[in-house]
Amino acid sequence: MDVSTAKPAANEYSSGAAYVRGAFMPIAQAGISVLDWGFTRSDAVYDVVHVFRGGFFRLDDHLDRFARSMQARRLALPEDRPTIEAILHRCVALTGLADSYVAMVASRGRPRVFGSRRPADCENHLIAYAIPWIDVVPPDVQERGAHLWIASTPRVPDASVDPVVKNHQWSDLTSGLMEAHDHGFDTVVLCDSAGMATEGPGFNIFVVKDGRVLTPDRGALHGITRRSVLELCAELSIPAEIAPIPRALLEDADEVFLATTAGGVMPVSRVGGRILGNDRPGPLSARLKELYWRKHAEGWHRTEVRRDAEAPMRGGQDAS
């Protein structure tokens, strides 16, 4: 389907809109070849930006990070940055959603020559989509504070897979998540093999101890919500630092909260067997959460979604 020739009714897109190989389509039709190395070798990088009440949050920061991730894995797309940006706008516009979770994926694709095993021979391609908002932690759980398990599976070391390059290789995180659910917990944080806290499935973690806010210096994505939290701490004159966090400090924290594009600032009320404070979100976590959303409403780092956006198209590619 090509955008210039097909204008499906809006409701076809209510579950989401995608862009795959030059064409826009309802999310239900958006697929990747089972032979694409983005699937068979998890050879892809991605990023996710959210749209809140009709505006992207820190869109440029996400596009910057996406570009850095691609460069780190030697991925190069046919679409340039203004085109990618226009595609994201158009995906959201097609859905008609005010609040949305918007993903961009650069996939290795397939070799131009059959049988090649060389990444450099592959035709890289962009997948983008906008879908209804997803919270990593459901709103009612955020209200009481998430129960956070500490995984027995160690996080993959940075030297083997760079966590700063946003990727789909979640096996260690998924192992931890299943373990957390087995114990009746909501979600999980992983430590590295030296017992230092890293991150969880889709979020950074913060620890509050003696009035200071700390977030791990290793094994973790350089989260854009993490950066936002550090900016909010500066605004509130709360000392905050990216630092090593031993497991013991995590277990002995005054407060813990999570930070992610898919949910913002999410307070934790239990860490493993330990109940924090009064088993509810801590005061500093709650304050940061409130400010994070209030500033959203005030237009902080906002880029209005272009509802009439027509993405410039590359010609000649088939949807497949």
Add this chain to the structure above:
Amino acid sequence: MDVSTAKPAANEYSSGAAYVRGAFMPIAQAGISVLDWGFTRSDAVYDVVHVFRGGFFRLDDHLDRFARSMQARRLALPEDRPTIEAILHRCVALTGLADSYVAMVASRGRPRVFGSRRPADCENHLIAYAIPWIDVVPPDVQERGAHLWIASTPRVPDASVDPVVKNHQWSDLTSGLMEAHDHGFDTVVLCDSAGMATEGPGFNIFVVKDGRVLTPDRGALHGITRRSVLELCAELSIPAEIAPIPRALLEDADEVFLATTAGGVMPVSRVGGRILGNDRPGPLSARLKELYWRKHAEGWHRTEVRRDAEAPMRGGQDAS
């Protein structure tokens, strides 16, 4: 497309045949949703069996391993084992290929409830396909012996991602492969962080030293070709062992060869800067390679492809 109602011309399947969510289709049409956790979280396990001159090689062993991989990741398919087996037969039969590379993938799928982040909520599904034979190392390169680079990227530790559970998380292997290509080498082997040899992208590695054959005891898939090589060594009364292999031993080997379903026994003639023997496949490697293929031709561990196979189908699922 449903197999019972559509019988495309044979040439539609000449590039491959796939089974996705209850339907057979030409490989070009076989896709996975961009929202499937098998893609977005690389939450899938797989296996690959080859077909040589019309017969599967060690099909039961591959199905056994596939079942173990699924169990390890708590994946459960709607298709039972006889059904999966019938689907593989039918994929090959549809292509008309005598030599084929046949994959089965169990993917986490998507949550039954929108917004769930729980692996247990997902609808797991099977993808299978048969495509023309692919050698990990092209035949002309096998002839002169592969040039094997030793990666600077350490293999992901077994404790974080179990390499015995066959998975798509190839990022560390891909990093090594790109490094190998940068140095003009054909492929790569990774060592773990302690400097012990593990495996390469899609193959096990063997070292021959003082008449003994060794293969790493860690960081590596329990390859079915690896098992075949160990059986051949027993048949030839060559001492063989699964053992720790320090990098120094790899660099000081008399011979090195690779073992994989996608190519069999593949001799190596250079390891990093070092030329092995006379820069050609070593005598023991060549002997094992010859025997491996001769026994194939003699029907070793062979299951004839059922050319008239009709796979029993589950009803009611759409191709998507």
